[in-house]
Amino acid sequence: MDTPPRRLPFSTLFNFRDLGGYASRAGHTVRWRRLFRSDSLHRLTAADGTAFDALGIRTVVDLRRPTEVDRDGRVPGHHRFTYHHIEPDHAPWEAVPAPDAEDAHARWLADRYLDLAQDGAAGIAAALAVIADPANAPVAVHCVAGKDRTGVVCALTLALLGVADDDIAVDYALSAEATAELLCWLEETGGSLPPLPAAYFDCPVDAMRLFLADLRARHGSAQGYARAAGLGAAEIGALRAHLLDPSGR
Numbered sequence: 001m002d003t004p005p006r007r008l009p010f011s012t013l014f015n016f017r018d019l020g021g022y023a024s025r026a027g028h029t030v031r032w033r034r035l036f037r038s039d040s041l042h043r044l045t046a047a048d049g050t051a052f053d054a055l056g057i058r059t060v061v062d063l064r065r066p067t068e069v070d071r072d073g074r075v076p077g078h079h080r081f082t083y084h085h086i087e088p089d090h091a092p093w094e095a096v097p098a099p100d101a102e103d104a105h106a107r108w109l110a111d112r113y114l115d116l117a118q119d120g121a122a123g124i125a126a127a128l129a130v131i132a133d134p135a136n137a138p139v140a141v142h143c144v145a146g147k148d149r150t151g152v153v154c155a156l157t158l159a160l161l162g163v164a165d166d167d168i169a170v171d172y173a174l175s176a177e178a179t180a181e182l183l184c185w186l187e188e189t190g191g192s193l194p195p196l197p198a199a200y201f202d203c204p205v206d207a208m209r210l211f212l213a214d215l216r217a218r219h220g221s222a223q224g225y226a227r228a229a230g231l232g233a234a235e236i237g238a239l240r241a242h243l244l245d246p247s248g249r
Contacts, residue, residue, distance in 0.1 A: 015039040015146035015178035024162035028244040039146035041075035059136040088120025098197030105199040110210035121229035134242035147175040159222035169208040176203035
């Protein structure tokens, strides 16, 4: 059976992709075209608007800081969507000493993700609640690069759906190529990002594996974390009901 392409090409979006198609431990499959992740949608051009509109997206979850929203703006035509600006609290990463050794990047990133999950638990639960409501689908979740804040929210969504850690980590690592393309585009167009340690721009699969293992060590499971963060059992049930295809297709 043919499946839709995971990564959807846009001229100024580099990390836009579908989270469908992953298998759950119960033998179900995450539905295609219900949940998307992306880098910042403010860069969406009019030329790409037709392809974006064809996805039928109803809801946008913007995880950026208020200063980032003020600096760059929202998705063009945001009045056409249900728009949620949800900022998960976390310490500025540029203020955290980063490792010099490349082989330590995964541990450094996993620690940042765990800090985000703990400090930003209320915001993450709010984002998960939006994703869990079938009336909001299809949903697009984004931050600036679509790698870290978006990566954590999407990883937790997939974990709640029963997707294996290795598959979640592989999806996370798809952001590596997209981040490199974004950095090249910014250099070519004279754009910039705040000064950040080199480890921030890395995207090793082990970073996500370590984060998920650490989260499980603290909370027992992704569901244990989500419940502690404020997501209700009914919302977790709704998330699974509308994002999983029981036929396994």
